[in-house]
Amino acid sequence: MNRILSYIRRKLSVRVSLWVVIFAAIIFIAALSFLFYQSREAVRQEAVSRATQILDKTSLRVESILNRVEVASEMTEWLVLRHPEQADSMFVYSRGMLLNNPDFYNCSIAFEPYYFKDRGRYFSAYSKHDADGIRTIQGGSDNYQYFYMDWYLMPKLLDKPCWTEPYMDLDVPTNTVETVTSYCQAIKDRDGKVIGVINTSLSLNWLSHTISAVKPYPNSYSIMIGRGGTYFVHPDSTKITRQSIFTQTMEKPDSSLSALGHAMTRGEEGMMQMQLNGEKSFIFYKPLGQTGCSMAIVCPERDIFGGFDRLRRTVMIIVLAGLLLMLYFFIRIITRELSPLRRLADEAETIASGQFDAVLPDFRRTDEIGQLSHSFGNMQQSLVRYIGQLKDTTAQKASIERDLHIANEIQMGMLPKVFPSYPEREDVQIYASLAPAKEVGGDLFDFYFRDGKLFFCIGDVSGKGVPASLFMAVTRSVFRTVSAHESLPDRVMTNLNKTIAEINDSLMFVTLFVGVLDLQTGKMQYCNAGHDEPLLAGAGVGTLPCDANIPVGVDPTWNYSLQEADIYPRTTIFLFTDGLTEAENASHELFKIERVRETAEASLSRHEQAPHQLIDAMTAAVHEFVGDAQQSDDLTMMGIQFRPGA
């Protein structure tokens, strides 16, 4: 099963064919189901009308004979009541009944006990056909007390003429038994008192033959039951008079058979569909006149729907075969149509393996597959071209990277990089670090000694990369140039600003802090152009107050203010760029000035306020904070510790 499923999953042609065939099958099933249902209904209707007609016809035939009996009985009653006191006339009337109606089985005109005083307890004028004609005798005796018989009691008790349940009539003189049904009518005198009963019997033989002969389908059969459900006509002769329609339900309840039995014994007319003797059948039933009997035609479904079922089977076989053929041809056709795709796939594999010059097949088709092949060819050519361009670009990029590397080296070369820079000087200790975010950065710092003073600066150019680095190089050169003949930081800054602003076509700017520390007095003059305020780490950690000046390069006319501060011995001036306070971790949180101060204070508490100690501690703190996050900005720190008399 799994193998089949995996095969289907692998084969587009099989999958598409299956979908098509399944869809077709669903449409077929829906359409055929509707058709079959309608046809079956039509066949059923036809069967119902056929059976109903036959039932009606049979019932009419039976009723016509029954009517004759009823009319004859009424006539006889009229005759009897003309001379109810003449016992011998009764023999004549009873005989006359059979003479006029040779198909009647027998006739009794029976009277209440001792009705004719001179005739004793019993008087029943009984006539019956026999071999020699009609035999007429007095039928009552101690051994045949007719007034206990159903036929005598029923019309009296029901107070109307009626048909008895069929019964076995024993003819004593000939000792023959015949199943008969009797029409009985009470004879009432003028006072309405019952004086006797006229009983006219019909042999059930003719009725059985009439009903048994009803056979609308080859395997159908007819049954007739009495009021109590007893079978009087049934194809299984062992059931006749011995079993009733309810017999088999006594040991094995069968609700549908019971329902049929009750409907028939209630004298209803109708149709039921049920399992009868292991076969699904339609049963049509109708009462037979006023006899209390009911007849039914049992038609097995296989008979009614035999032709229809054969037709349905044939159609289903044709449809099934058609669908299978359809599946076969679809798979074949789709496989053939899709075969170029297979070749294209193979070629694509070849190209993917790096063989860009592989020759694509020419399908000479204008359909979607032709278009796909054409597009594939175009794609191959584009790929070849693109890969050529990529090679060039890669080569250029490698050259740029090389240049950048050199630029970085040059940039770094501009900045002091050996620490301690002036090991011979004991009055000051300087330490700095610069970590650019890209190959080249826009941060700068510088310091040098002139006239017993330390000139220093730290700055941060707007933007990053090569433009920032060039701007930084310019700034650093101008700082050196200007500070060579200017000793006041505000003058340095103002000149520097003018110079840079004039050549600043790219509208860049730099935040810059310029300081001049008199190493004799510890007095520091400084000017801050929008840079982060430095920290002073001595007895404690404090911020060097700075005026609000705009960054360098923005406005050439700006006059920068000069500020002064006394630097106490052993105090370290900690300068940094915003790469420190704005260092970002993975959660985009900033390091912030608070952490800078905390780190500085921690360092101070450990008496590690020497520039390199402070910068190392700061570097470690930033690294720990940032973690694996990428460095977002250049990070530059510089520490200057004033150590007079060290």
Add this chain to the structure above:
Amino acid sequence: MLRAQEETIIFTPQWTAQAQFAGYYVAESKGFYREAGVNVRIEHPSSTQPAMTRLRNNQCQATTLQLCQAMEIVDGGIPLVNILQTSMNNAMVIVSARGKDPLTQKGARVGIWSVGFGQLAICMSIQDHLDYEWVRFAQNTNLFVAGALDATLAMSYNEYYQLVQAGIQMTDKNVYRFCDHGYNVQEDGVYMSRDYYESHKDLAKRFAQASRKGWEWAAEHPEEALEIVMEYVDREHIATNIVLQRLMLQEVLRLQVDRESGEREFRMRPDMVQLASHLMVENHMLGREITYKELSYE
């Protein structure tokens, strides 16, 4: 030859062949009578020769009768001896039409056998002030099924099942069982005229014992007994079927078990004889009390 002639008993059950007489058929076909040295011929009654007529005319030597019937006959001047009592319980029921309770149908038309099995029902109708109008019928249940009667008497092993077979619904409400209302008088037993019994005591005893053996065998092998019954039924062309006969046999065997002892006792119970006698005398169906001793062979 003479002895064999002397020792032949013609036995006539009181009804046509059916499972009600299974024990006798078993005793005959399994050879229990032969083993007991009794030559038994079972001859069923006909409409012209009912069982009692045959006994009276000496056409048979033994017949089955219900206890009440036997009492009426003895009261009528024909001494009888009960040589084997098979029934220990009363089987009579009243089945009412349209699901009604028979006890609420005062003055109803109730069917009763014309040959006279319904003595207890007549007593009950008088005692319970129901004043039923009794309609005597020859046999079967057609009048009731046709709706000509409000209720009918039935034997729980025979007509009861015939009514079920005719599609009549039986409920606790529309079936009145005499045995549950203080009328539990035993029914079928085998009777002989006292004259014949007195001169054939040993033969009667062996006949009774073999018959009892037949019943005991039937109780132990009900399906085989049913097959034997069906042979007799078929031979006599009786319009019945195996389903009815199976139910009848089950019920007849159940009725043979005494309610108090839980056993097949095969004896007349003096208390039941006395109850039946009292009831029938009280309701003027007997001219005098008939005693257990009068009927007993002891």
